[in-house]
Amino acid sequence: MSEILLRKLQNYLGFSEIERKAVLSLPSQTITLPARQGLEEDTGGDGDVYVIEDGFACRYRMLSDGRRQILCYLVPGDVIDLRRFITGAPPPPAVSMSQLRMRAIPSSAVLGMIERMPRLMRALWWSTIVDESIVQEWLVSLGQRTALERISHLFCELLVRLKAVGMAEQDSFRLPVTQAELADTLGLSTVHVNRTLQELRRMDQITLQNGIVTVTSFEKLQALALFSPAYLQMRAATPPPLRPASA
Amino acid sequence: MSEILLRKLQNYLGFSEIERKAVLSLPSQTITLPARQGLEEDTGGDGDVYVIEDGFACRYRMLSDGRRQILCYLVPGDVIDLRRFITGAPPPPAVSMSQLRMRAIPSSAVLGMIERMPRLMRALWWSTIVDESIVQEWLVSLGQRTALERISHLFCELLVRLKAVGMAEQDSFRLPVTQAELADTLGLSTVHVNRTLQELRRMDQITLQNGIVTVTSFEKLQALALFSPAYLQMRAATPPPLRPASA
DNA sequence: CCCGTAAATCAACATGGGTTAATCTCGGCC
DNA sequence: GGCCGAGATTAACCCATGTTGATTTACGGG
Known part of the structure; x- marks a missing residue:
């Protein structure tokens, strides 16, 4: 895992060297997609957790007559699908607004990490609260x-x-x-x-x-x-x- | 605990008789307060979880120049301070909009219950997602x-x-x-x-x-x-x- | 270098909703 | 039974923002 996730989480809590190492050594796979593409196609319900590395995306809701409201921006450092990973509830649809680079982390790796390191779990929760x-x-x-x-x-x-x-x-x-x-x-x-x-x-x-x-x-x-x-x-x-x- | 919490949770999941009993036998204390009173005074950071039984309240945010936006309604069946109870982060201020009756449940009782009964934990999580x-x-x-x-x-x-x-x-x-x-x-x-x-x-x-x-x-x-x-x-x-x- | 398209800009006009300030209604109270 | 205050209702006027449609700019591709 690249440094950006650590940067993000350090805004909430300070971490020990061991915790930092744990974050940085999370296994992950880089995903790139072009602007204006739905995220679901590439981040389908496989249960992975994604971290945005570069570019913007957003979640949105459409009304039946075509009006659209953007619900949130997904920007570098943001962890997405954390909620789905925990509760199984699918979030609203998302699209990339620019070229987007993100990392997919297997949920098992995240689970393992937060079980061993409660401060990291707390920081992840914290990010969902924010x-x-x-x-x-x-x-x-x-x-x-x-x-x-x-x-x-x-x-x-x-x-x-x-x-x-x-x-x-x-x-x-x-x-x-x-x-x-x-x-x-x-x-x-x-x-x-x-x-x-x-x-x-x-x-x-x-x-x-x-x-x-x-x-x-x-x-x-x-x-x-x-x-x-x-x-x-x-x-x-x-x-x-x-x-x-x-x- | 009165039946309302059970009713609320049953909207998300079906429960066994044992689970229903567990909810109904949660220890709780009734709290009543008049209209237009801040909830914090009575539900301070003692870590209890509250369930609205009757009446409406709301959370809100004020801007420095007096404009106010109401963020959500708290209505009968709603469980409040669940988040604070889990993460420690204080929610925005809340006021009663009418006379309000609620039940305070010791957080230890809630913790004990969800540890033993994962479906109830899931239902409570679910309510926060909603x-x-x-x-x-x-x-x-x-x-x-x-x-x-x-x-x-x-x-x-x-x-x-x-x-x-x-x-x-x-x-x-x-x-x-x-x-x-x-x-x-x-x-x-x-x-x-x-x-x-x-x-x-x-x-x-x-x-x-x-x-x-x-x-x-x-x-x-x-x-x-x-x-x-x-x-x-x-x-x-x-x-x-x-x-x-x-x- | 030219074209084609998406995005930005502009102008003219329309309107949903804001503001102000009375007035009205009604329950509670003396 | 009259007073009082909170909330609801009206009226008149105004303006922030929407709409339409044309024009310009930016830029990647051939």
Whole structure:
């Protein structure tokens, strides 16, 4: 297993050398798939656990008349299908939003590890709790925040999440997401997402080119978005970048 | 423990006589509190697990400028603080919306039970998964559904959930919730909630008096709301009423 | 270098839902 | 029986966001 999972889990708990080794030596197989492809085809109910290494994906729900709501983003470091692995309940459908690289870890290996190392189990649980908190925070955004606040909030959240796994620079990160997908994420129309992005640029809050978001001042954006990172439940400091966000 | 928890869990799995007995003989203590009171004061971090017996409560999040989003309803049969009990992470604040009666079950008793009876553990887990699915479905509502659809959807959901624990009649249930609270639930203004309720009445879809919602035709309301109960993951049939919904 | 397509942008107009501020209803209480 | 406060209801007006449809830009493939 690559380092990214360890980075992710270390946001929640500190680990001993032995625990770190256990994570890094999990057997895994790399899976790559192109943008806009359903994840189920490649991650079918075989019970493996997947960790995103690079690229974005999302879960979504469609209404019968074609409206779509994106339920969560799956970004590098995220562990997916943990729930299915534990409860057997299938999660909502997911698609890649960009080219995606992930690792499949046999569930038996995960099971073995968490049985021997309760702190790792706790960290994995913790990550599922945070995933829930994120959905709740999105509910707050859709229910209460204006378009400007919603976009700003999403950017703040992604910057923090991606920095936590070394996939963002100090003030910028790669966002391989289309404006139409942002619209389905935020409950807005494509046109209005575009307008609002323009406005954020005009306000000199962000820069967005070639899929790279750069934040002028995180503090200002955070204030604008009414963002407070507590719901992400991370320990204070974030580790140094794993590699350039432009990768 | 009263029968309501058993009713709730039986929506997910069938149980043996022994398992049923185990649930019913859980030690518990009744807690009553008035409307609009924070639950934390009475259910502080003592690690107990609580089951709502009668009345509604909700979890919510406030923004710094006073906007409030209700994150979920806690209704009869719901098990709360299960997550905290497992992970130690404190959930968002909660308040009672009506007079509330619940049972506190010592966590040790719950632990003992689920260790001996894996099917009960599975059912409890299942209920937490469903709680998550509900939040996701609310996200779909706030992101994609119109005001009319949102209210209709909420009513459909509550009817199904409450019927599942015997707290609703065939087509009606008690909704001890103010229009302002509905507004904070659905991301609408109080005025618009009122307008929309009027419209539902004018359309002859519902009746709402004295806090009792009566649905004219569940099928029609369901179609209007784009409601499909799959996300509630209940086994087909619902049991007969526990007692009148007007209680 | 040209084409074709997806994504972004823009303009013009429409509307669902927000805001404000009265007014009304009704149960509880003295 | 009148007062009071909470909640429900209305009306009038406004604006944030949606819709439609055209245009431009970016970019991979031939």
